[in-house]
Amino acid sequence: DTAVSQTPKYLVTQMGNDKSIKCEQNLGHDTMYWYKQDSKKFLKIMFSYNNKELIINETVPNRFSPKSPDKAHLNLHINSLELGDSAVYFCASSLLGDYNEQFFGPGTRLTVL
Amino acid sequence: DAKTTQPPSMDCAEGRAANLPCNHSTISGNEYVYWYRQIHSQGPQYIIHGLKNNETNEMASLIITEDRKSSTLILPHATLRDTAVYYCIVRTSRAGTASKLTFGTGTRLQVTL
Numbered sequence: 001d002t003a004v005s006q007t008p009k010y011l012v013t014q015m016g017n018d019k020s021i022k023c024e025q026n027l028g029h030d031t032m033y034w035y036k037q038d039s040k041k042f043l044k045i046m047f048s049y050n051n052k053e054l055i056i057n058e059t060v061p062n063r064f065s066p067k068s069p070d071k072a073h074l075n076l077h078i079n080s081l082e083l084g085d086s087a088v089y090f091c092a093s094s095l096l097g098d099y100n101e102q103f104f105g106p107g108t109r110l111t112v113l
Numbered sequence: 114d115a116k117t118t119q120p121p122s123m124d125c126a127e128g129r130a131a132n133l134p135c136n137h138s139t140i141s142g143n144e145y146v147y148w149y150r151q152i153h154s155q156g157p158q159y160i161i162h163g164l165k166n167n168e169t170n171e172m173a174s175l176i177i178t179e180d181r182k183s184s185t186l187i188l189p190h191a192t193l194r195d196t197a198v199y200y201c202i203v204r205t206s207r208a209g210t211a212s213k214l215t216f217g218t219g220t221r222l223q224v225t226l
Contacts, residue, residue, distance in 0.1 A: 004156070035214075041198075043157065043216040056213055090156045102214060104156025 003027050004105035006091050012111045013081055020077045021108045023091030031055075032074035033092040033102065034066060043090070049074050050096050078110075086112045117201045122221040125195075131188040133220050135201030138182040144203050146177060148186045149214070152197040157216070160186065160199075191224045198222075 004025045013019050025032065033056070034046040048056035052068040063079045074093075078085060091105040118136040125131040137146065147162040161168055161175045163184075168175045174187040188195055200219040 042218075043151075045213050045215075048213070092156070101159035101162075102157075104158065107154070107156055 004091055004093055004103050006089075006105040006108050008108060009106065010109050010111075012113065014113055015081055015083060017081050018077070018079045019081060019110070020075055021089055021091075021110070022073070022075045023105060024073050025091075025093040025103070025105075026072065027093055027103060029093040029095050029103070030071050031094050031096045032068065032071070033094075034074065034076050035090040035092060035104075037088045037090060037107070039087070047074075047076075081110075081112045083112050086110055117203055117217055119199070119201050119217065119220045121218065122223065124223050124225060125188075125191045127192055127224050127226055128190055131191040131195065131222055131224070133186040133188075133199050133201075133222065134183065135186070136183045137201070137203045140181050140203050141205075144205050146175065146181075146184050147202040147204065147214070148173070148175065148199060149202065149216070150197040150199045151219070152194075157200070157214075191222075193224050193226070196222060196224045 007022045031050045033048045035043055036046055037043045046058055046060050047066045049068045051071050065077045068074045088107045088109050090107045092102040094100045094102040145162050145164050148160040149157045150160055151157045160172050161170055163175045163177055177184045198219040198221050200216050202214055
């Protein structure tokens with residue numbers, strides 16, 4: 001009964017390629033997020049969607065394009081991958097409301113060669 | 114959101130209480146104190162949050178000083194599974210908005226036999 005799941009768990013690819021990471025939650029939440037954790041372990045928010053609408057967009061290159069087909073899914077597509085995109089990407093979900101706890105997925109480790 | 118200061122690392126013997134401090138001297142009246150933790154290679158996990166009263170749940174207790182400038186997360190009987198990085202986050206909570214968690218560097222808690 002996985003709450004927040006991500007696929008794939010590991011992703012190794014060449015510079016310049018396009019790749020996607022998928023996220024699904026079965027908690028009935030209406031808000032989903034993408035976070036990036038770099039090699040120095042700093043964890044930063046990238047995007048947030050509520051009911052398929054973008055509500056948070058931090059300063060992220062436009063090579064990153066989140067897509068939310070429904071409120072249970074938030075996928076992250078990355079174009080023209082660069083070495084600096086190597087990181088662990090975490091998906092999270094919550095109910096809308098700043099005081100609600102976020103539930104995080106297991107992460108996707110992306111390595112760009 | 115107010116900044117937080119945490120010691121970079123702490124050790125605790127298994128079975129003993131782990132007391133993790135957090136300084137948030139610039140906290141404002143409507144800002145909550147949240148604690149999350151990240152066990153190695155996993156997504157962050159919500160622990161507890163509070164405004165000004167002490168809080169307790171099945172995982173931990175949160176003690177907030179009367180002036181709210183600092184707080185302590187208490188794990189009453191630490192186990193090896195509690196070894197993780199613990200993040201103290203201060204943020205305003207508003208109903209109807211998405212939660213943008215800002216993670217600092219946290220405290221790496223090592224529980225030993």
